[in-house]
Amino acid sequence: VSQGPRVTQDLRLRELTAGGRGAIRVLALEGEGVCARLAPLLGDRVVPAGTFARVALREADGSLLDEAILLVESDRRLELHLHGSPALVERVRSTLGCSQSPEPSASLEERAERRLEAAASEPAARLLLAQAEGALRAEYERLRASSDDELVRGARALAERGRLAHWHLEPPRVVLAGPVNAGKSTLFNLLVGRERAVVSPAPGTTRDVVHARVKLGTLAVDLFDTAGIRALDRAAPELQVEQAGQELAREWCASADLVLWLAPAPATPPPPLGERLRLVHTLDDRDPERERRAFPSLSVLRAPEEARRIVTGVVHSALAVPREPFAPGTPVPFEKEQTDALANAEPVVLRSRLAQWLTR
Numbered sequence: 001v002s003q004g005p006r007v008t009q010d011l012r013l014r015e016l017t018a019g020g021r022g023a024i025r026v027l028a029l030e031g032e033g034v035c036a037r038l039a040p041l042l043g044d045r046v047v048p049a050g051t052f053a054r055v056a057l058r059e060a061d062g063s064l065l066d067e068a069i070l071l072v073e074s075d076r077r078l079e080l081h082l083h084g085s086p087a088l089v090e091r092v093r094s095t096l097g098c099s100q101s102p103e104p105s106a107s108l109e110e111r112a113e114r115r116l117e118a119a120a121s122e123p124a125a126r127l128l129l130a131q132a133e134g135a136l137r138a139e140y141e142r143l144r145a146s147s148d149d150e151l152v153r154g155a156r157a158l159a160e161r162g163r164l165a166h167w168h169l170e171p172p173r174v175v176l177a178g179p180v181n182a183g184k185s186t187l188f189n190l191l192v193g194r195e196r197a198v199v200s201p202a203p204g205t206t207r208d209v210v211h212a213r214v215k216l217g218t219l220a221v222d223l224f225d226t227a228g229i230r231a232l233d234r235a236a237p238e239l240q241v242e243q244a245g246q247e248l249a250r251e252w253c254a255s256a257d258l259v260l261w262l263a264p265a266p267a268t269p270p271p272p273l274g275e276r277l278r279l280v281h282t283l284d285d286r287d288p289e290r291e292r293r294a295f296p297s298l299s300v301l302r303a304p305e306e307a308r309r310i311v312t313g314v315v316h317s318a319l320a321v322p323r324e325p326f327a328p329g330t331p332v333p334f335e336k337e338q339t340d341a342l343a344n345a346e347p348v349v350l351r352s353r354l355a356q357w358l359t360r
C-alpha cells in the first residue's frame with residue numbers, strides 16, 4: 001500500500017487572550033503538520049521551530065490580512081499574535097479549516113460565567129449573566145422538543161439576537177483616520193477623557209497608532225488614533241517615520257470593524273472601505289457652510305458634548321447596535337459558532353447541534 005500524502009485534520013485553534021478581547025489576540029494552533037497548514041498564508045516563508053518572526057499573513061489573492069508575530073514551538077504547536085479584530089481571527093480560523101474547541105468540557109453556563117468576569121460593558125454582563133443562569137439551555141431544550149417549523153423559527157430568532165449582541169460581547173475596533181490636522185487626536189482625547197494622544201498644529205505629529213478602550217453610550221469600543229494622511233516626499237529622510245506611520249494607519253484601517261474618516265470640508269477622498277467606513281466632518285466651527293452638510297459635522301472645541309453624542313450615534317448606527325437592551329433572562333447565544341449554526345442549519349442538523357450543546 002503506497003503511503004499517500006498524510007491527511008492533516010483536527011487542527012485545533014485556541015485563543016490564549018482572555019475573553020477574545022484586546023488590541024492583540026494570541027492564538028495557539030495545535031495539531032499534526034500545523035506549520036505546513038499555515039504555509040500558504042505566509043507565502044511559503046519558513047519560520048524554523050524554536051524561533052519567532054514578524055510575518056505578513058496574506059490571502060490567496062495576495063492581499064494583506066495582518067502583520068503578526070509567529071512563534072513556532074514545534075511542528076505540532078505554534079502561536080500567532082494577531083491584531084485584535086474578531087473578523088480577522090475568524091478569517092484565519094476558516095482559512096486554516098480549524099475545528100473550534102473553546103474548552104469543550106465546559107457547560108454553556110460555565111462558559112457564560114467565565115466570560116462574565118471579563119465583560120466589557122453592562123449590557124454584555126447582563127446578557128452573559130442570564131445565560132450563566134440557564135436561559136440559553138432552557139430555550140435549547142424547548143426547541144429540541146418542538147416541531148421542525150418551530151425549531152427553525154426559534155433558531156433563527158436566537159441567531160438574530162446573537163447578531164445584535166455581537167458588538168457588546170466583542171468590542172469593535174474603531175479607527176480614527178483622515179487627513180492631517182483634521183482634529184483626530186483632539187477627538188480621541190475627548191472620547192478617552194484625558195490627554196492620551198499628542199495634539200499639535202504641526203502636521204505629522206501622530207505617528208504611531210494609539211489605543212484606548214472607551215465607552216460610547218453603553219457600548220465598549222477599542223478606539224485607535226492614527227497618523228494623518230498627507231502627501232510626503234518619500235525621499236526625505238526626516239519624514240520616514242511619518243511615512244511609516246501612514247503605512248501603519250492604512251493597515252489598521254484595513255482590519256478595522258469601522259473607520260471614522262474625519263475631515264474638515266472639503267473632504268479628502270477616503271479609502272474605499274464601503275460599509276466599514278463613515279464620513280464625519282470636523283472643525284466645523286471654522287466653516288460657515290456647516291448647516292448644509294450631507295454628513296454629520298462636529299467641532300470638539302466649540303461643542304465637545306455634542307461631538308461625543310454625534311460620534312456615539314454614528315458608531316451605533318453603523319454597527320447596528322440595538323437601542324434597547326435585552327429584557328432580563330432573554331436567551332442569547334454568546335458564541336459566534338452557535339449563532340452561525342443557528343442561522344443556517346437545517347432541522348436535522350440543528351437537532352444534532354442542540355444535542356451536542358446540551359450534553360455539556
Ligand SMILES: Nc1nc2c(ncn2[C@@H]2O[C@H](COP(=O)(O)OP(=O)(O)O)[C@@H](O)[C@H]2O)c(=O)[nH]1
Binds near residue numbers: 179299
Ligand atoms: N477650530 C478648531 N480647531 C481644532 C478643533 N479640533 C482640533 N483643533 C486644532 O487643530 C489642530 C490639529 O489637531 P489634531 O487633533 O492634532 O489633528 P490630527 O492631526 O488630525 O490628529 C490642533 O491645533 C487642534 O487644537 C476644532 O474642533 N476646532
Ligand SMILES: [Mg+2]
Binds near residue numbers: 184186197199205206
Ligand atoms: Mg493626530
